[in-house]
Every structure is written in structure tokens, then in C-alpha cells.
Amino acid sequence: MRDRGRPLPRERRSGYGRRVEQTKYLLDESQIPRHWYNVVSDMPNPPQPVLHPGTGEPVGPDDLAPLFPMALILQEVSEEAEIAIPEEILDIYTLWRPTPLYRARRLEQAAGTKSRIFYKYEGVSPPGSHKPNTAVAQAYYNKQEGRTRLATETGAGQWGSALAFACKLIGLECKVYMVRISYEQKPFRRSMIQLWGAEIVASPSKDTQSGRAILEEFPDTPGSLGIAISEAVEDAAQRDDTSYSLGSVLNHVLLHQTVIGQEAIAQMEMAGAFPDVVIGCVGGGSNFAGLAFPFIREKIAGRDIDVLACEPAACPTLTRGLFAYDFGDTSKLTPLVPMHTLGHDFVPAPIHAGGLRYHGVAPLISQLVKDELIRAEAYVQSDVFASAILFANTEGIIPAPESSHAIHGALEVARQADEAGEQKTILFNLSGHGHFDMAAYDNYLAGKLEDVALDEAEIERALRAIEGLPTPA
């Protein structure tokens, strides 16, 4: 951090002499972190190597060069603790960073808890989520190395709109493959992506070989992130002017998100508090890592912190998946990644948290779960929406369905603490707003939201896809 600033008093008097309790903890623009934090430098067991599917050997920088600029490949394999953020990226970050940290007093009151609940709000960015923290960085490094176009996938549309926004600001073309179910459920995310000048198509699409093959076999598929990744990777691999850009999972993406947790540490200090529990929702893992990794640094250094990852019961990668080598996409175009997975051809039920419908999760998070530095829980969507509504009716912000998993996790932790007669300080990441998710809220309010039970037989079937692949040590 440039300067953490002077701590503010926890209680202050308003201009009228009224005693008020502080709600928001705000940093100055000069306090935007100047570096990203690399958790690899502190992990007790570093992540296992990513493998070339043909040779079974670790992939090297040259293998990745057709897809990514070298600066990002070097960040992907870096063991440095801190990586400086270029000035141009910091300049763009000032459009929404530092983001506010709130004390959720009204939520606490409504829940009747004795615990303190804080949340870091990433929905203040122009596209409405944490995703531009890495989108801007990725667009910047690609431009530096002369690429003129990026191809990507998007689930809920948050990542696609973040990358379209970043490409517009930095001056790159952008093509987005959007998971078909979200393309249909979220027409205005689609408009937003087009407004920022990107080309967008529903995935699976007829624009790629892998899209055409899936459409032939499953014409009615709702699509999945795994399928959309196959299409974007194929697009980028076939054009010299184009890089592939991923909104989550990879080490460098998680790295870019660590501005969130660094700011949160400074803001918790302003509040005179430190969390007992740090919580985030997990799709590929980037917003969770962004908040949690700087706290995990403290945990590895000896502080007692419970770090909780929240996922949907319809796509329970961390709680019911295997830690194994698997492909990151459905058509097996990516290298083999050591991660918790449900199998690369698993197509999750079309729940409304589209950004959490991914068969795998970041290898860094997988390793930390394996090493018991992170624990995970899975929730059904009707419970998650009930918590989202309580949050909207107390704190006012309408949360993204993805982020609502973290709200539900925080309320569960608070409830369990009350039952145990304990008082906890809870911090969660509110990764985005849900202004483009109103169809999902309509369904919930009309009583039409269905919980999907995922039976063991389907998990067993899907995991058969990874039989014969290498096993992590």
C-alpha cells in the first residue's frame, strides 16, 4: 500500500452533534495497492505443475505463448511475493478503486446476530463486479505485446462485459462466447457487451469447430463455461492477432484480484477490527482468492482465521469433486490442470448463478483446500436467494446471485456462532450487483425457483471422463 492512512475513530459525531455509528470505511485513491500479492510465495505446498496432455510433461512458457502474452505467462509461473502494478493500470483502477468496505449493521440486526458482519463491495466498478480488476490488466499486457484482439468466454455476462469494457478503454477488439442459457436469460448483459464494442455470440456457436461438434450432438444444450472456453481457446489459437483471455481459475487472474484483500485489510484496520472468518463465493475462484489470499498470508504467518469458500449445490466442485488432473474445457483443448473437478464434460443444471457453473476451480484454491487452509460449503439456490432478499431489504444493494452465496455463508456462520454462544467478526466479498439478474429475482418472488438435487450417479458418470489422466502427487 502507498499509505494506509490514519485510522478513523469507530464512532463519530455528525454535524448536528448526533452520535452515529460508522457504516462505510473508505480509502483515498492514493491508497490503491501498488502491487499484487502472489500467494505462491507463502504456500506450504506449491501448486503442482500444469501438464501437456500429449507428453504428460509440465507445460513451459513456450507452450502457452500462442494463447497469452509473455508478461502474463511469467506472472502465471512467478514465485515473487509482490508484483508491481503498472501506472497505466492504476490510472484505470481509479475509476472505481478503492472500493468501499461496509459494516452490515442492518443485516446483523435483522438476522438477530451478536456477530459483526462486514462486506467488501466490488459492484461499484462500471461493469458491476470484481472482474475488471483483471480484465484491465490482461488487456494492458496484450496491447503492450502487440496483440490487437482478445477472445473469451462468459457465463453470467459479468466477465464478458468487464473484458469488453477493458478492451474499449485500452483499445483492443474483443469477441465473447456467452453460455447460451445466460445469453437468453440476460439480454441486457448482451447489450452492455455490444455497447462497449465487443462482438458476442451464444455458445455453443457455429463459429468454431468445437461449437459445431457440440451442437450436432446436443442441439438443445444450455451450454456451459467448459464449452465456451473451448470455443474461445480455439478462436485465439487460430489467429495471430488474438490472445485468449480467461476471467478466473489461472494464477495470474487470481493475482490481479488481490487488490481487494489488501484494501480490505487496511479498511478493517480503520474499523478497529480483524476478521475471524473470511468468506467468498467460488466459481473459478477469482473473487474469493482476491479477498482471501492476503488474509491467508496472515493465516500462514500464524493468525487464526477461518477461510470459507461457498459454492452452489448444483455444481459442488470443492465439496464433492475430486482433486485430479483435468482439462479446463469440454473439448480438451487446454493443458491438464491439477484441481478439484467434477469432470470436463459435466454440464451443471441451469441455476441462476451462471458464473458459478464451472466444472473445475483454480489450482491455487484446490491446493489450499487440500492443505486445509480453506474449507468449503455448498448451498441450494432457494436458500441463497432467501439470504439475498434479506440483504437487499436491509442493506439496500441487490446482490448478484453468485455473490449471494457469500451472503448466505456469512449468515450461516453468524447463526452457528449465536447457537454456540460466540461472537464473531465476519468479512465477506460482495463480488457484484444483480441489476441484470432481475429475471432470476422475478422467478424467486413468483415461487418458480427450483432446487436441483445432484445425485451421486451423475457425479460418478461425469468423473469417468478423467479416468486415465495423470494423478496429482
Ligand SMILES: Cc1ncc(COP(=O)(O)O)c(C=O)c1O
Ligand atoms: C458477480 C460474480 N461473482 C462471482 C463470480 C464467480 O467467478 P469467480 O469465482 O472467478 O469470482 C462471477 C462470475 O461470473 C460473478 O459474475
